[in-house]
Amino acid sequence: MATPTRTRPQPQPEIGTGHRPDLLGLAALAVLPLLLAGAGLDVVPGGPFGWDVLFVLAGFLVTALLLGEWHRAGQVTLTAFYARCARRLLPTAVLVLAASVLLVLTCLPRSRWPEAGWDLLAAGLGVLNWRLAAQDAGVPVAPDATTGLLAQHWALGVGAQFLVFWPVLLAGVAVWAVRRDGRDPRRPLLYAAGLLVAGSLGWAVLGASPGAPAFFGTHTRAWEPALGAGLALLALRPVALPRWVAAVLGWGGLVAIAVAVLAFRPGPGAAGSAALLPALGAAAVILSRTGRTGTAGGGRPVEILASRPVRAAGQLCYGLYLWYWPLLAAAHARFGELPAVAGLAVLGGAVLLAALTRRHVETPLRTGLPAWSPAETLRIAALVPAAVMVGGLLLQLGVWPPRQVPPPSGTAAPVTVSPSPSAPAPARGAAVLRGSPSNDPAGAPVARVRSISPKPADAGADLPEVYRHNCFSGGPDGPARACVYGDRNSAFTVALAGDSHAASWVPALRGVAEAKGWRLITYLRPGCPFLDLPVADAATGRPDAACAKWYANVRAELTGPERPALLLTTGHRYPPSAGGRTLTGRAAENALVEGMRRTWAGLVADRVRTVVLRDTPVPGIDVPKCVSKNPERLTRCAPSRRTALAAGAGTAQAEAVRRLDDVPLIDLNGAICPTSRCAPVIGGVLVYRDARHLTASYAQSLSPRLGSALERVVGQSAP
Incomplete structure (x- = not known):
């Protein structure tokens, strides 16, 4: 194929000669x-x-x-x-x-x-x-x-x-x-x-x-x-x-x-x-x-x-x-x-x-x-x-199962031995990951898995028990509603305070409390961070008065005569409010970090030992819905780890504790999103129940890791 022309370009030595x-x-x-x-x-x-x-x-x-x-x-x-x-x-x-x-x-x-x-x-x-x-x-x-x-x-x-x-x-x-x-x-x-x-x-x-x-x-x-x-x-x-x-x-x-x-x-x-x-x-x-x-x-x-x-x-x-x-x-x-x-x-x-x-x-x-x-x-x-x-x-053929060769005539067929009832159950969820889960192939996104639990259609109902027990505070007065789990008579009390992201950790934390004989008390309110920080009301942009009252009421409980031995807190990212307007950009980030630092330093000063659970990655997509639509292409439901981490409050939390030597940060995100893309299913368990909350099933599989992290934090102060 040629391009006929009646004109040629004027001589230009550097065009087409490679002399550049x-x-x-x-x-x-x-x-x-x-x-x-x-x-x-x-x-x-x-x-x-x-x-x-x-x-x-x-x-x-x-x-x-x-x-x-x-x-x-x-x-x-x-x-x-x-x-x-x-x-x-x-x-x-x-x-x-x-x-x-x-x-x-x-x-x-x-x-x-x-x-x-x-x-x-x-x-x-x-x-x-x-x-x-x-x-x-x-x-x-x-x-x-x-x-x-x-x-x-x-x-x-x-x-x-x-x-x-x-x-x-x-x-x-x-x-x-x-x-x-x-x-x-x-x-x-x-x-x-x-x-x-x-x-x-x-x-x-x-x-x-x-x-x-x-x-x-x-x-x-x-x-x-x-x-x-x-x-x-x-x-x-x-x-x-x-x-x-x-x-x-x-x-x-x-x-x-x-x-x-x-x-x-x-x-x-x-x-x-x-x-x-x-x-x-x-x-x-x-x-x-x-x-x-x-x-x-x-x-x-x-x-x-x-x-x-x-x-x-x-x-x-x-x-x-x-x-x-x-x-x-x-x-x-x-x-x-x-x-x-x-x-x-x-x-x-x-x-x-x-x-x-x-x-x-x-x-x-x-x-x-x-x-x-x-x-x-x-x-x-x-x-x-x-x-x-x-x-x-050839790479596709490499994973085909080997062809079963029938036994020679006159010999007995091979016998399949079923596992005994006492055989340990296979690892599920985060349990399939190694101790240091970063870049663990077991947590990598794959196109398809053999089974998923809970089923994507049922993921919305895979909730922590605090939802069934009506453990959330409500109303404009923000009462400090509490629920108690674990050993109610234990001398060692652990409190959990925060929003719905904090509630997602209840299955894991309840497992730790029951295993160690601790008393667990929860203070939860969806849409409100447990912070000394005015957050913007979504409708008006002005400070949310109900959130402020709830924070004050819970803080009074925590610093009262029956203060817990340990307080765990976490939450999602919320837009701060100042001067009657919603802060954005760097100003919002600075206000959020300063509010976190002020809250946690104040609690420590009041003799409330405080531990921060780093906020979970936020995938930004409805994971169960995506999995339902792409059962053979689950990699389509695996958002970038960098993006998911940036969407949550984790970076602000890490910055806030950087200058607080008495406030440790527990980061289990390596067991939630181990690789550069966050797998929607790990160990056969659906990780998220919506666009930003863990399923109760996956949270429960994190209980041993949370327990180990708390042991390192608590030391000898717990029985």
């Missing part, structure tokens, strides 16, 4: 934060913004190659172009896919082989980004024990899809422009790039595809490579930039990228407005060296990016990007959570593999096969999807 060594440096600058974030270093919270730089750079280079061929031959032969790209990109990708299969077989449990097989198939077909979008996956910042070994291929999928449709679109627009009136097609091509940027960016910013589809979707990412393509088209009619302007563009672009990487963390809008800063920064760097002669200035920034060591790093970027993620993910799966030093060591191995791959795979296959025609190259390249399909199917 600074772009290798820009690629290195984009990949470095991805690597550091993958190794678990928090110095680059915005590491994923490196993808935005790479997308802009890819759009520029792809379009520059097309325009270079147009300049040389007066037409674009798409088969030759795609063959050239396949020869450059496929060898390393195929090698890493094959190596990833070996890593799956050696480092991942068999239960994860089917999911890895589907990832392999999607990666080989260049559509892994859509698979992750369908799974509602979180932003793949750093691998852990549950992360797919090929998650980094999502960006290659976006690039591959752009690589397929963009040249065809360019060719179609050029043919239309030339055949219509024989005019120069450059302006229509620029219009096409501009429309693609506007449409895709508008879709991303307006949130037409929220969450994972917005982050991973090609439709919300296409504006970035289209922006780079527009820069390549503009370079056909370059404007001579004064050296100082080029320097300002170069430095400004580098600063924009650095600010995005070092100061911001990608969130739901990471494909839209949040990506503008790094994407425009990359565009400024590219534009800074686009002059009328192709060598116009750029100043010191371009010289730094084009320096020998930075350029050498850029030459390894493609292979390094492909190698680093599966190695880190496999190491996490095999050895558990890795310290930063170990992560950096794994990155060192990835650098070595990237160098070897470039020397012995990329370069020979790109330059040493001159006899292959474009058609032959594409035919061979077409075998790649078939090969990965076979690999994916």
